[in-house]
Amino acid sequence: EYNSANFIIYLLNSTGIQNIPIIQNIGPSIGHSFLKSASNQKKVALTSYTFTSVVFDFDNSSGILINPLSLTTFSTISNSAICSEFSADCSKIYFSHGLMGLNTVNYIEQYDLCAGSNINIQNSLYTFTCGASIAGMQLAPNGKIYTARNSQNFLGVINNPNGAGS
Numbered sequence: 001e002y003n004s005a006n007f008i009i010y011l012l013n014s015t016g017i018q019n020i021p022i023i024q025n026i027g028p029s030i031g032h033s034f035l036k037s038a039s040n041q042k043k044v045a046l047t048s049y050t051f052t053s054v055v056f057d058f059d060n061s062s063g064i065l066i067n068p069l070s071l072t073t074f075s076t077i078s079n080s081a082i083c084s085e086f087s088a089d090c091s092k093i094y095f096s097h098g099l100m101g102l103n104t105v106n107y108i109e110q111y112d113l114c115a116g117s118n119i120n121i122q123n124s125l126y127t128f129t130c131g132a133s134i135a136g137m138q139l140a141p142n143g144k145i146y147t148a149r150n151s152q153n154f155l156g157v158i159n160n161p162n163g164a165g166s
Contacts, residue, residue: 009021009024026065028048028070092162093111
């Protein structure tokens with residue numbers, strides 16, 4: 001739900017989409033945002049132009065999100081979380097951050113979701129600097145993450161997204 005902490009969940013199962021939604025109030029209040037699910041269906045990442053990067057555990061049978069973990073590190077007011085992607089083995093999460101509306105220094109963050117406690121996951125941060133802002137990230141069948149680069153006519157690539165600091 002726009003500008004709230006509510007997630008409106010429609011359960012999809014073998015009988016189809018349930019007509020009555022579950023309204024779950026969890027995590028930060030968000031505006032324009034994007035969700036990305038891990039390929040193992042155990043985690044969901046949220047990125048928002050309101051400077052938010054959050055990873056949730058996901059209950060695949062109920063559609064419920066639990067255990068929100070905020071992974072936003074940038075303190076510059078003009079930095080926004082743009083997109084996210086999980087590594088092929090779901091051990092890492094990547095977030096792109098950039099200066100809204102500007103083609104200046106932008107960042108990709110990597111966190112190790114297998115680091116243990118929430119503090120250890122937050123402290124596992126590895127930051128990559130990239131020239132153009134990253135407008136989208138997508139895990140490909142070859143296990144690499146490809147990035148759409150704003151104002152560029154080529155894709156970026158994370159060649160070994162399962163590796164630490166890759």
